[in-house]
Amino acid sequence: MTAKPYRTRRKQTRHGEQKEYPFYPNFIFRVLMVILGALAVITMLSALFPLPLDHIADPLAQPAPGTRALWILKPAILLSSILPGRSSLTVVFIAILAVLFVFLPLLDRSGHSSIKRRTLVAVPFLLWMLFLALSLMVSTGVPG
């Protein structure tokens, strides 16, 4: 089994381009290149931005005004500030979204692969992803 990239042409598009290729070496090499890139980025970030260590936790003290929330919690904190009333509404809302996310294939059984033909599911999903992305950029403190 010699490494021969782009030699096993089984299917071709109308323009004569290759539509399929073997898993090895083509796809494996591509993934390896991306993995090396990711490794380089992480090593560079680790070397340039060493992780600082905050003060030891004191459960008896009140949170200082500048105490930053964990970044992954930012969407939930922003959501709890938008949704009125009790926090139970926020957690139920998040749980419903999580269930809808997991069971997405049951909601959309259209069979269309084009996103333009799945607007009923695509628009709320993409808006939610946009909300998540934007809320991560907002500087959020821990709610007191």
Next chain:
Amino acid sequence: MKARNRRANGGLLEGLMERIGIRGLVSGPLERKVSARGAMEAALKKPIPRVSWWSCFGGIALFLFLIQTATGILLMFYYIPSDPEAHRTILYITGRAPFGWFFRTIHHWAGIGMVITVSVHVLRVFVKGAYQKPRDLNWLVGSTLFFLTAGFILTGDLLPWTQSAYWSAVWWTDLVGSFPVIGHQFQLFLRGGENVTGSTITRFYVFHVFGLPVLTTLFMVIHFTLVGKLGLSEPK
């Protein structure tokens, strides 16, 4: 002779497989039925659709998970999951353990990278519509992996026992506790009591280094088995 010629003409992988082939170790009817080399060759030669660079994000997420496992094991050599040893041992790792600061920072950035790559992977699957039949079960497994990844961040953040991590943990476990009916019981299970204390660190540590990795590995095996069975989604 035939094998030697094949090794001479073949590539690196073929030579390697020739060396590590299990033929000879397994004898009897099993050898005739199970050909590991043949199965591996078939898997590697299997034609896949010409996919874009976006298809690599699942592979990067797996790679980052392996980095997390390796650096996490190194951190475990020094870390003690209790109050106040948790903070003291992290100080030791950061300041005195050989390359401790580096492995801790890699663990941090790879965790963030894992969330980002899994999110991009999910977004790509959604845009391509690859969550529909016959890949609906794989979406279910993959979306569970997405939440497990978030679970790693949530549990791992408290482990250094810092002021900001403490208040973040208090906030999100309070939020979980406000879930109707089962919320309070689940909050007690997570915290190991009414408040976030040293026993919460121990619990989060167990979730972080045992519960979540075991579940993640299990779901990853199912995920990749299904990908192998159904193939990569065809680009449109």
